[in-house]
Amino acid sequence: MADxxxxxxxxxxxxxxxxxxxxxxxxxxxxxIWVAVDEYKLYPISGVSGKDDIFAGAWIAIFTGFAFFCMCxxxxxxxxxxxxxxxLTYLILMLIIYIFECASCITAVTHRDYLVGxxxxxxxxxxxxxxxxxxxxxxxxxxxxxxxxxxxxCGTDGPVDWIEYNSTFREMYGTxxxxxxxxxxxxxxxxxxxxxxxxxxxxTTMFTKGCFNHIESVFSRYTWAISWYGFAVLMFMFWLLIxxxxxxxxx
Amino acid sequence: MALLFYVVLxxxxxxxxxxxxxxxxxxxxxxxxxxxSPYPTAFSSNTxxxxxxxxxxxxxxYPCPVVAGTDYFRVGSDxxxxxxxxxxxxxxxxxxxxxxxxINPANKTVVAESLWSNNITLYPLKDPESIDNGxxxxxxxxxxxxxxxxxxxxxxxxxxxxxxxxxxxxREEKQEIQVPGSVRMYDTHNLKDxxxxxxxxxxxxxxxxxxxxxxxxxxxxxxxxKKPATEL
Numbered sequence: 502m503a504d505x506x507x508x509x510x511x512x513x514x515x516x517x518x519x520x521x522x523x524x525x526x527x528x529x530x531x532x533x534i535w536v537a538v539d540e541y542k543l544y545p546i547s548g549v550s551g552k553d554d555i556f557a558g559a560w561i562a563i564f565t566g567f568a569f570f571c572m573c574x575x576x577x578x579x580x581x582x583x584x585x586x587x588x589l590t591y592l593i594l595m596l597i598i599y600i601f602e603c604a605s606c607i608t609a610v611t612h613r614d615y616l617v618g619x620x621x622x623x624x625x626x627x628x629x630x631x632x633x634x635x636x637x638x639x640x641x642x643x644x645x646x647x648x649x650x651x652x653x654x655c656g657t658d659g660p661v662d663w664i665e666y667n668s669t670f671r672e673m674y675g676t677x678x679x680x681x682x683x684x685x686x687x688x689x690x691x692x693x694x695x696x697x698x699x700x701x702x703x704x705t706t707m708f709t710k711g712c713f714n715h716i717e718s719v720f721s722r723y724t725w726a727i728s729w730y731g732f733a734v735l736m737f738m739f740w741l742l743i744x745x746x747x748x749x750x751x752x
Numbered sequence: 753m754a755l756l757f758y759v760v761l762x763x764x765x766x767x768x769x770x771x772x773x774x775x776x777x778x779x780x781x782x783x784x785x786x787x788x789s790p791y792p793t794a795f796s797s798n799t800x801x802x803x804x805x806x807x808x809x810x811x812x813x814y815p816c817p818v819v820a821g822t823d824y825f826r827v828g829s830d831x832x833x834x835x836x837x838x839x840x841x842x843x844x845x846x847x848x849x850x851x852x853x854x855i856n857p858a859n860k861t862v863v864a865e866s867l868w869s870n871n872i873t874l875y876p877l878k879d880p881e882s883i884d885n886g887x888x889x890x891x892x893x894x895x896x897x898x899x900x901x902x903x904x905x906x907x908x909x910x911x912x913x914x915x916x917x918x919x920x921x922x923r924e925e926k927q928e929i930q931v932p933g934s935v936r937m938y939d940t941h942n943l944k945d946x947x948x949x950x951x952x953x954x955x956x957x958x959x960x961x962x963x964x965x966x967x968x969x970x971x972x973x974x975x976x977x978k979k980p981a982t983e984l
Contacts, residue, residue: 596912603901610894618888628880667877675831676841701826732897739904746915 511748512580518741519576525734526569529602532726533562541719542647545640550626552616555720558609558727565602569734572598580748588749595742599735606731613724617717624657624713628668631681638669645712646683654712655684660702662711684708776803781861790836795843805853806839845876 536559547553572595579587616622630641649655656662663670663680670681678700685699685707693699698706779788794804806827827850828841842848849872853865 592912596908599908600905603905606901607898610891610897614888614891614894618891621883621888622885625880625883625885628883661875664875665878666880666883668880671877676828677831697826701824728897729893732901735901735904739908742908743911746911750915750919 508583508748508751511744511751512583515580515741515744515748516577518744519573519580522576522734522738522741523570523573525737526566526573528566529730529734530563530566530570532730533559533566536723536726537563539723543644543716543719545637545644546623546626546716547612547616547720549630549637549641550616550622552612552622554608554612555616555723555727558605558612558731559723561601561605561608562727562731565598565605566734568598569595569602569738576745580745583752585749585752588745588752592742592745592749595738595745599738599742602731602735606728606735609724609731610728613720613728617713617720620657620711620713620717623716624662624666627657628662628666628670631668632670632673646681648712648715649681649683649708650687652712652715653686653708654710654715655680655708656711657713658711660684660707660709680707787836787860791838791840792834792836795846804840805837807837842874845874847871847873 537556539556544553544556547555572591575587576591576595579591626641627645630638631645632638632642660680663684679702682693682696682699685693685696686705687693695703695706775789782788789802789804791804791806795802826839827848828839830839831841833840849868849870851866851868854863855861856863
């Protein structure tokens with residue numbers, strides 16, 4: 502070959518790039534597994550509304566991350582063997598995986614916007630499904646009870662949501678309890694500190710901040726893991742593929 | 753004599769002033785004031801008096817200083833009730849005022865009363881379906897990610913296509929015959945060329961001192977006796 506040294510240099514760069522890409526792909530797979538596991542247990546809020554593609558993006562990213570890992574190992578092989586057929590296979594398969602990973606990133610970030618762009622969707626869902634019958638109702642109720650207890654918050658933007666709007670909760674339980682008792686502060690033995698004061702809205706005995714901040718931060722954290730990290734991996738893979746194409750041309 | 757402590761709730765409609773104050777004030781001096789406008793009928797129609805009295809209790813039950821837990825009075829804590837002096841809920845979204853009165857238990861006349869409170873406007877109960885959860889706007893990160901990824905993907909596809917077309921159409925003369933395991937090129941011995949024979953098939957083997965040809969034949973177009981090897 503006329504430019505043997507150039508080819509060897511490019512081969513070394515490609516091999517190093519593929520090693521890094523394999524590591525990045527494996528990390529993407531691991532991060533996507535973390536998102537899919539949903540440690541904050543907020544999936545029902547997105548699932549009931551039908552806008553759960555943050556998790557769909559996570560599932561795609563599990564597979565594309567692992568596929569990137571495998572393809573990069575194959576790419577090391579193809580570059581070292583200086584084989585045109587293998588390099589072409591590598592390029593085409595990497596492109597297919599690239600397309601799927603793009604889809605994962607874009608879908609995760611757009612659904613995050615639908616879900617937590619503003620508090621309306623979460624609030625409407627809470628008012629409609631909290632204390633409602635049925636599968637959706639029970640899942641939403643359990644999720645909100647968990648969030649209100651652990652994050653020490655009440656309602657979406659505040660306890661006022663419960664009295665400003667009609668809700669399934671109000672229709673079921675009447676006006677005696679303006680908001681669920683999970684909004685009330687509890688002692689360590691899980692007893693409410695003062696039910697009457699909580700019903701009256703005394704802010705020393707109940708939680709007054711809204712839960713939307715927490716919910717929004719959790720979904721944003723999941724989305725940034727999938728979409729921004731996926732974006733970073735794709736930017737790296739783009740240049741790697743350009744180099745691989747050049748290598749294929751001079752091979 | 754033990755005095756009874758009552759709360760009077762009066763409803764005003766739309767003007768921000770308690771027009772129905774006048775209803776209570778008109779009835780104030782009559783006897784048996786607690787039965788003149790019982791709760792169930794107080795707000796039921798346009799002609800109702802729009803005030804009602806809710807019994808708190810005997811004066812002795814409310815000593816000073818204030819016992820913990822008694823420093824507030826929750827209007828409507830009885831819910832939708834039907835006794836004449838129950839603490840029922842006010843109509844949704846209404847504006848109300850209240851005052852405290854002391855009543856002589858014998859003939860139920862007003863003995864003493866506080867001033868009317870300020871207007872208290874209740875929350876109108878909005879329908880949750882009125883919340884618009886449609887388009888929440890696009891965040892900046894979504895636009896950045898989508899646009900950059902889509903354009904890079906298109907670029908990649910384009911470059912791959914160009915590369916494939918270039919390789920297929922414009923580089924025919926540079927294609928090697930990939931025949932594994934067989935001789936790459938075979939040049940006949942030529943008596944006219946007295947140079948020592950170098951079998952180029954064994955080019956890849958470690959160079960012996962006698963082998964001098966450094967050129968590796970790159971192409972082989974058409975093995976033809978009429979045409980000699982193109983490169984030497």
